[in-house]
Amino acid sequence: MVSVTDLQKEHPLFNERHEVPDRVSKGSHISSMAQYEKYYRESIENPESFWQQRANELLTWTKPFTKVFSGGFENGDVKWFEDGELNVSYNCLDRHAERTPDKVAIIWEGDSPNQVEHITYKQALEQTCRLANAMKELGVKRGESVCIYLPNCPTAAYAMLACARIGAPHSVVFAGFSADSLADRIRDSKSKLIITADQSTRGGKVIPLKQAVDDAVKKSDSVQHVLLLQNTGGKVHFEKGRDVWLHEAMEKQSTTCQPESMNAEDPLFYLYTSGSTGTPKGLVHTQGGYLLYAALTHLWVFDYRENDIYACVADVGWITGHSYIVYGPLCNGATTFMFEGLPTLPDAGRYWDMVQRHKITQFYTAPTAIRTLMKFDDTFVKRYDVTSLRVLGSVGEPINPESYNEVVGDKKCSIVDTYWQTESGGHLLTPLPGATPQKAGSASFAFFGIVPEGNSVSGVLCISKPWPGITRTIFNDHERYMKTYLNVYKNKYFTGDGVWKDQDGYHWITGRVDDVINVSGHRIGTSEVEGALVTHNKCAEAACVGVPHDVKGQAIFAYVILKENVEETPELLAELKGAVRTHIGPFATPDFVVIAPGLPKTRSGKIMRRLLRKIAAGELDQLGDTSTLADPHVLDLIIEKVKSLK
Numbered sequence: 001m002v003s004v005t006d007l008q009k010e011h012p013l014f015n016e017r018h019e020v021p022d023r024v025s026k027g028s029h030i031s032s033m034a035q036y037e038k039y040y041r042e043s044i045e046n047p048e049s050f051w052q053q054r055a056n057e058l059l060t061w062t063k064p065f066t067k068v069f070s071g072g073f074e075n076g077d078v079k080w081f082e083d084g085e086l087n088v089s090y091n092c093l094d095r096h097a098e099r100t101p102d103k104v105a106i107i108w109e110g111d112s113p114n115q116v117e118h119i120t121y122k123q124a125l126e127q128t129c130r131l132a133n134a135m136k137e138l139g140v141k142r143g144e145s146v147c148i149y150l151p152n153c154p155t156a157a158y159a160m161l162a163c164a165r166i167g168a169p170h171s172v173v174f175a176g177f178s179a180d181s182l183a184d185r186i187r188d189s190k191s192k193l194i195i196t197a198d199q200s201t202r203g204g205k206v207i208p209l210k211q212a213v214d215d216a217v218k219k220s221d222s223v224q225h226v227l228l229l230q231n232t233g234g235k236v237h238f239e240k241g242r243d244v245w246l247h248e249a250m251e252k253q254s255t256t257c258q259p260e261s262m263n264a265e266d267p268l269f270y271l272y273t274s275g276s277t278g279t280p281k282g283l284v285h286t287q288g289g290y291l292l293y294a295a296l297t298h299l300w301v302f303d304y305r306e307n308d309i310y311a312c313v314a315d316v317g318w319i320t321g322h323s324y325i326v327y328g329p330l331c332n333g334a335t336t337f338m339f340e341g342l343p344t345l346p347d348a349g350r351y352w353d354m355v356q357r358h359k360i361t362q363f364y365t366a367p368t369a370i371r372t373l374m375k376f377d378d379t380f381v382k383r384y385d386v387t388s389l390r391v392l393g394s395v396g397e398p399i400n401p402e403s404y405n406e407v408v409g410d411k412k413c414s415i416v417d418t419y420w421q422t423e424s425g426g427h428l429l430t431p432l433p434g435a436t437p438q439k440a441g442s443a444s445f446a447f448f449g450i451v452p453e454g455n456s457v458s459g460v461l462c463i464s465k466p467w468p469g470i471t472r473t474i475f476n477d478h479e480r481y482m483k484t485y486l487n488v489y490k491n492k493y494f495t496g497d498g499v500w501k502d503q504d505g506y507h508w509i510t511g512r513v514d515d516v517i518n519v520s521g522h523r524i525g526t527s528e529v530e531g532a533l534v535t536h537n538k539c540a541e542a543a544c545v546g547v548p549h550d551v552k553g554q555a556i557f558a559y560v561i562l563k564e565n566v567e568e569t570p571e572l573l574a575e576l577k578g579a580v581r582t583h584i585g586p587f588a589t590p591d592f593v594v595i596a597p598g599l600p601k602t603r604s605g606k607i608m609r610r611l612l613r614k615i616a617a618g619e620l621d622q623l624g625d626t627s628t629l630a631d632p633h634v635l636d637l638i639i640e641k642v643k644s645l646k
């Protein structure tokens with residue numbers, strides 16, 4: 001069988017390497033491939049001493065651990081630092097507030113560029129303690145879960161850290177989810193308390209959070225109290241006895257609160273996956289291993305240094321926000337930037353305006369945002385001074401990094417295409433900015449302690465050794481955990497993604513294994529075809545699925561989003577097919593190219609190919625659960641468009 005990757009190997013795109021810019025490498029934590037290889041070897045050959053050293057360098061323990069690691073994939077009983085004790089909020093706040101009380105912990109920017117707040121470590125600690133005390137007064141006990149349904153604002157960070165302080169696992173639900181999705185998650189995590197806001201505003205639009213909570217609470221019987229942040233001041237229903245204004249509850253509390261000493265393996269939080277492939281799973285992350293992994297990856301993958309202004313423009317509702325807005329950066333005593341607005345408001349230059357104003361040094365976002373911005377012209381970047389940037393990060397999907405690197409980074413930055421999952425807690429495959437020569441579109445090499453399976457091959461990506469950040473279970477469903485991740489391949493963790501490791505050892509994620517299309521015996525990753533389509537300068541974004549085909553088994557059906565002001569013409573459709581022919585080969589040419597009005601995406605911006613597959617196959621009665629869609633209306637538009645072509 002000819003695999004697509006054999007042909008690809010010849011393509012210059014897969015062989016071209018960009019050297020690390022000197023300005024990034026100089027003084028970086030990991031500044032050469034030799035250093036990377038040395039540490040990597042150590043992390044694999046001597047994991048106990050490697051992680052022991054890091055855990056003592058980066059974390060402060062209330063009771064030192066004597067055991068680094070036990071258990072394994074076979075029984076799904078992985079444990080790290082199992083007899084150690086620590087408090088995560090102490091690690092993220094107190095110890096920095098003691099040393100550098102006036103250092104800015106959080107810079108927050110709201111919907112409008114005029115809404116900016118700077119919060120010091122001392123202030124963040126005091127607010128967190130007040131909130132923790134308020135939660136205790138409402139009856140929250142160690143071990144009981146708290147649901148957080150808040151906009152991407154400092155209070156969300158205080159709420160997470162306050163939970164950590166008193167040992168109550170939090171379950172943050174992204175505040176774009178509907179009442180039904182929220183109710184599902186509350187029911188599953190059995191939260192007694194919900195922390196929410198009256199409303200939020202995004203892009204000038206008012207989002208009625210309290211209304212959603214009121215509806216959700218009716219469908220779940222665990223909730224006893226709702227702590228309510230007055231955010232917009234809009235009028236909301238207030239239920240006496242159940243609802244409590246957050247500012248009133250916090251006002252009367254002390255600014256100190258004794259942190260609970262937690263076992264390293266106690267749950268820190270539950271977080272539901274984005275649901276691209278099915279019902280969301282409540283993944284459980286721990287106090288010790290998770291925090292260490294978030295902190296170390298933050299430090300080395302973004303090459304965080306003392307005076308940096310580090311920005312991750314995700315939402316705290318996702319694992320990216322947990323690990324790389326809150327826990328990783330704050331554990332390292334960094335200044336972390338939180339953004340509640342939209343990248344296109346007031347215009348498509350918003351990100352770069354923020355970079356200029358705050359002198360941001362690391363900027364971490366998702367490819368979907370970059371693609372949206374690339375629909376507009378470069379002047380939206382060029383009018384700003386973004387030379388403070390050193391590291392540009394990307395997460396969530398494969399990125400075609402050319403535009404990110406050239407337009408934003410002006411080739412003076414390192415791009416870190418970080419591959420990881422809610423399950424992994426932190427980065428699995430990623431370049432290190434000061435060390436790894438970049439191949440555009442490749443997540444490159446394994447992070448320390450990560451052992452990906454396979455050699456110069458393509459296949460499914462499995463990891464053969466437990467790492468500190470791995471999720472320990474699915475809340476209340478260990479059986480599903482075993483079935484989904486650990487029992488698929490013996491003694492391995494199964495990621496669900498396809499990968500190709502090239503002759504230089506670089507890893508290329510080829511998309512979810514479920515998304516692989518088999519055309520006449522050629523296994524083709526959706527992301528490969530999509531990558532080829534977006535090389536056409538009029539294509540902004542593409543999503544491909546397989547449809548049943550009498551002769552070939554499956555044929556490729558491509559949905560294409562055009563850049564602003566580009567007209568659909570028969571010539572353009574032919575050119576798009578041509579782009580796939582030249583980049584991959586004639587056998588991968590899509591049978592159908594549909595110019596789509598939009599793509600169905602989860603609220604974290606991921607394309608739900610499952611739905612596109614059903615639409616392409618005409619199985620409209622089998623669309624299934626669409627509740628995690630960001631904009632359900634898009635689906636109707638796509639269905640209409642596809643129908644009109646048939």
Ligand code: ATP
Pocket residue numbers: 273274275276277278279280281394395396397398399417418419420421422423443495496497509511512604606
């Ligand atoms: P669900 O598991 O419920 O279907 P999900 O997989 O979308 O949802 P996440 O944990 O947020 O939920 O996403 C992880 C997935 O995102 C990875 O398994 C992979 O498919 C994709 N991904 C993440 N980073 C990258 C990257 N840098 N390159 C390619 N794919 C990536």
Ligand code: MG
Pocket residue numbers: 273421496
């Ligand atoms: Mg997943």
